Amino acid sequence: MTTLTNNLDIRAFLDQDQKKDLLRLLTAGSVDDGKSTLIGRLMFDSKMIYEDQLAALERDSKRVGHAGEDIDYALLLDGLKAEREQGITIDVAYRYFSTAKRKFIIADTPGHEQYTRNMITGGSTANLAIILIDATKGVITQTRRHTFLVSLLGIKHVVLAVNKMDLVDFSQKIFDDICSDYKKFVTQLDIPDVNFIPLSALKGDNVVELSPKMPWYHGKSMLEFLEAVHVSSDRNYDDFRFPVQYVLRPDRDFRGFAGQVASGIVKPGDSIMALPSRKTSKVKAIPGYDGDQEQAFPPQSVTLVLEDEIDISRGEMLVNPDNLPRMERHFEAMLVWMDEEPMDISTQFFLKQTTNTTRARIDMIRHKVDVNTLEKSEVKNLTLNEIGRAVLTTAKPLFFDPYKKNKNTGSFVLIHPVTNNTVAVGMILDKLDSKNLPSRITDVEKETIRKGKSLISAESREKRFNQKGMTLWFTGLHGSGKNELAFSLEKKLFDDGATVVLLDGSSVRPGLSRELDFSPADRAENLRRVAHICKILNDQGIITICSFISRNNSIRGQVSEIIGQDKFHLFFMDASLEYCRNNKPELYKKADKGETENLPGADLEFEKPAHANLVFNPEENELNLDRISDYLEKNKIFPLK
Structure with a gap:
């Protein structure tokens, strides 16, 4: 019977515990304001510390504590070695405890500005924020910064805990002055519920029970307030x-x-x-x-x-069909940059919002907000822990509500496509009509486009391709072996990582020059067209390899003028007419019989180049490839590094 009764008691207790409301809260404040001490004191005075934990706490307080002869309750949360050595909070520490009325999850967030991203992480799910102030210092820059971040996160309930009242003799005037200063600042922000509690976390005054040392204070103790504050109505129950x-x-x-x-x-x-x-x-x-x-x-x-x-x-x-969210690709949001690497606005990020993932780009940063002064400034990007208002465009429409109306559908994270790091968190402000989208093209760029010039510099292309856009022009008679060398070079450069295009008669004649014959005038027109293609490709940073007879210096000079003399490199395959005839006997026999006309070396004169950059022997093709590679490297054409 006793066992049955005990089981029923346990079941009733668990059922009651299951029905308790859960309050998520964060603590924030400047270094050494007593955040960890306050939480440790709450856990200690609410009897939520086991005996072995208490023994370890007493032992550690004597060894590494910062509270003199008193127990250092901060050690319950500052678990990192660096935290205990410096007496500060670095990472977010989560603690769970429960009272007869409520369950609590507390995020103890660091106070340093360099750990802003940690505070954003800890406060992302919080219903309430406790901002601690050292009574001996009053409202300082960090207090304003933490309050702004709390407002940014959409936390509607703030408790300003004026700590260390024991160091100012529990002065009501000092407390009132601090409250007055804070009210002047907080009115600029959207925080509807602000409360003020004087306390001493180390001594326990007004933490769990009201202290007789501050009879002028008629409010609730910290724990009483946390047990009673109403947060369930903060959830959006209207928009399904x-x-x-x-x-x-x-x-x-x-x-x-x-x-x-x-x-x-x-x-x-x-x-x-x-x-x-x-x-x-x-x-x-x-x-x-x-x-x-x-x-x-x-x-x-x-x-x-x-x-x-x-x-x-x-x-x-x-x-709900009668209550739809925004369905847009363009929107404005507040971004908190969380990556060690600065923002690269040209990156296509992954955007994760609710269960939806899509590609997204940052069109522009409208301004950066100084979290200490709330001043706005124009910037091109954001760096670690900086906050700014940005315009974003996604690859497919998102279904969202403004963050102030609905935290769950109005928040998102940006993920780097290469490192998979979460680089930013965002709070959507509202949609943006496409006609109001900022142009990513500057006035200077518009003028450049008007002139028909590319917005991509030659230096940028060289950096991307690791090469310079040049034309390698092979000349020589039919059968000289220039084609074999040109195609072999294309394969070698491609294997080495170059971006290269090869043009010769077989690729150009059937399409670009299909209406041209092989008369001297049409041969010249064919090469003129090829030269213009080479110029376009070279301007795009691409190496072009051309294999054409180009029979005299005059034609080769015209080609060089079109392409640009600084980008034209002439390679001559110096093969004797006898070698060429033996290599392509059918073609030359047709010329001898009059079955084909205008063949250089047969019935048209071929003029050897006067100033070729390289001259090759057709019987040394492997050596010729190495000579070209050395030439390209020496002249810093490919590779550049």
Whole structure:
């Protein structure tokens, strides 16, 4: 009977504990303001420390503590070796404790400006913020910075904990002056609920119980306030948003859509719309472990079964047809840069919002906000821990609400496509019409475009391709071996990582010059066209290899003028006419019989180049390839590094 009673008592206790409300809160403040000490004191005085933890705390307080003869409660949270050595918080420390009225998850965030990203991480899920102030210092720059960050995160409840009142003899005037200074600043920000509590975290005054040392204070102690503050109404119960996380199909008779209710309330029989398809249906059931649920609300994770078969996938969203979110590709957001590497605005990031992932670009940074003074300044990018207002465009439409209205659908992270680092977190302000999108083209660039010039500099192309855009022009008679050397060079350069294009008669004549014959005039026109193609490709940073007879110095000079003498490199395959005849006997026999006309070396004169950059012997092709590679490297054509 006793065992049964005990089991019932335990079950009743667990059931009661399960029904307790959960409060997520963060602490913030300047270095040594007592954040960790306050949380440690809350846990100690609420009897949430085990005996072995207390013994270890007393031992560590004597060894590495910073509280003199008193117990250093900060050691309960400052677990890193560097934190204990310096007496500061570096990383975010999460602690859970519970009282008879409520459960708490506390994020102890660092105070240093260099750890702004840690505070953003810790506060991303918080309902309430405790901002500590040292009573001996008053409102300082860090206090303003932390308050701005709390406002940015959309936290609606703030407690200004004026700590170390024991060091100012529990003075009411000092407390009132600090509260007055803080109110002047906080009115600039969107924080609807601000409360003030004087305390001494180290001594325990006004932490769990009201202190007789401050009879002039008529409010609640810190723990009493935390147990009573009403935060459930902060959730958005009006706008139903259900991002689909997973499609459950255990058999052909069941199809459910699993996910977490981001906002709003849903019940069986409610009409829903699937985005982006805009197909509608009704909720048939909300199956659960103990049977079907009567309703679902945030932040419950549930499965919805619909009355109709609708094709819905992960990343899509179920909403109320009469209350739709924004569906846009362009929007403005506040960005907190969290990566060690500065922002590169040309990068195409991955954007993760609810269960949806898409490509996104940052069109511009409208301004950077100085978190210490709230001053705005124009910048081209953001660096670690900086905050700015940005314009973004996604590859596909997002389904979102402004962050102030709905945290879950109004927040996102940016992920670097190469490193996979989370480089930024964002809070969406609102959509942006495409006609109001900022132009990424400057006035100088517009003038450059008007002149028909590229916005990409030659230096940028050289850096990207590791080469200079040049033309390597092979000349020589039919059968001299110039084609074999040109094609072999193309293969070698390609294998070595160069970006290269080869042009010869077989690639140009059937298309670009298909109406031309082989008369001297048409031969010259064919080479003129080739030269213009080479110039275009060279301007794009591409190496072109050309293999054409180009029979005299006059034609080769014209080609060089079109391409640009600084980009034209002439290579001559010096083969005797006898070698060429033996290499291509059928062609030359046709010329001898008069079956073909205007063949250089047969019935047209071929003029050897007067000033070729390289002259080759056709019987030394392997050596010729090495000579060309040495030439390109020596003249810093390829590779550049």
